[in-house]
Amino acid sequence: MKKSCYSGELETNLQKDLKKLNEILKTGISETESPTETFGTNSTKRIDKNFMNFRKQAEQEAFNRSSIFNWKTVLGTFAVGASCLAALFYIKKIRLEEREKHRKQTAGKARIGGEWKLMNTEGKIEGSEELRGNWLLMYFGFTNCPDICPDEIEKMVKVVEIIESGKEHTPIVPVFISVDPERDSVARVKEYCSEFSEKLRGYTGTQDEVNTVAKTFRVYHSQGPRTSKQEDDYIVDHTVIMYLIGKALTSYFFFSYLFSFKDPSGQFHDYYGQNRKAEEIANVIQMKVLKYQAQNRKSLLNLF
Amino acid sequence: MGQEEPSLKSERRKCYIARDNYVDCIDKFLAQGKTEKEAEKNCRAERKNFDGNCPTSWVNHFIRKYQFERYKKTLSEQGVNIADRNALSD
16 A cells, blocks of 8 residues: 555545455455355255254254253362362371371380490499389489589489379389499499489499490580599580480280380480479379379270 | 598588688679679689689589679679570579
8 A cells, every 4th residue: 555644645545445345345255155056045055054053053062061061060070179178188187197196106206215234333234124114214424523413313312202202102213324434433433322312323334335325315425624633634514314214015015025026125205304393303204104004004905 | 532532422512612602702702893803812712722622623614604603693684684594594
C-alpha cells in the first residue's frame, strides 16, 4: 500500500481495499461452493450430515461421559485425595512416633558406660563384673583435688545415705575412679576413700586402664600444668558428673543368657551435674528405682 | 603437701582454713577501699600461711576461683543480669 501522510487519503484507501476484499471473498465463496453443488445435492448433504453426526455424536458422548463421570470423578478425587492425605498423616504420625521412640532409645541407650576393670583398694582387679546387680553411683576424680571432688564425693555419700535410709532401703554403691593414676596409688585411693565413707569403693590403675574406663564413660580429663616448685603438683581438669549405673531388666538378663548376648551389666541410667543437690539427686534416683522395679515386674510378666 | 600425713582430710581442712583466712583478709582490706595490690601487701602473713598449708596448684586454683567470684559479685552489683547461670556457676 502506498504510504500517505493524510488521514483522509488513508481512509479512502482503506475503504477501497475493504471493498476489494469483500468482492474477492464473495466470488471465492461462490467459487468454492459451486464445485460441491455440481457433485450432487444428495451426496453432499449426506456427507455433511454424517460428518456433523459424527461430530455431534462424539460431542454428545463426550458430554454424556463427562456429565456422568463428573460427579463421580469429583467424588472419587475427593475420596482418593482424602485417603491419601489420611495415609500421609498416618505415616507422618508413625514416623514421628518412631523418631521419638528412637530418640528416647538412643537417649536411654546412650553409649555411656559399659564393662570396665580396674584395681580396687585391696590391689585386686575388680570392675563391672563384680559390681553387677548393684545400683552404682560413679564419680571420676583425683585424690589431690582441691575442693570440687571432696564436695562431690561428700554429696555422693549423702545421696547414698538418704536413699538407703529411705522407704525402699535401696542399696547403692558409691564408686570413685581416679583419673590421676600417676599420683593415685592403690594405698592413696584407699586412704582417700575411707575418709569419706566405708561404703565408698575406690579404683585406680595404669594410665592406659584409666584412660579406657574414662573413655567408656565419656569422661574428659586433662592434666594441668605442673607448678615449677614441686614436680608432682598439678591439678587435673575433668568432667564433674555423677553417673547412675543400674541393673538391666531381669528379662533382658534372661534373654542375654538364652542368646548369649554381651553382658548387660553396667547400664547407664542417669547422670547428675555439679549443680544438683544431694536431696534432689536422691529423689530422682528413688523415682528411677521405683520405675525400674515396675518395669521389671512387667517384663517378667510378659516373659511367662 | 601432706601426702605422707596420716589424714588427707585434715590436711584439706587445714588448707581450707588458711585459704579462708587469706580471703577474709583480702576482703577486709578491699572493703576499706584499698586496691587489690595494697590488700595483698597487707595480707602477706596470711598468704604465707596459705602457701604453707596448701599445694601451690591449690593456691593458684583457689585464688583464681576467688577472683572469679569477686568479678561475678561486682558484675551483679553493677546490675548486670547474669542470664547464663550455668556458665558462671562454679
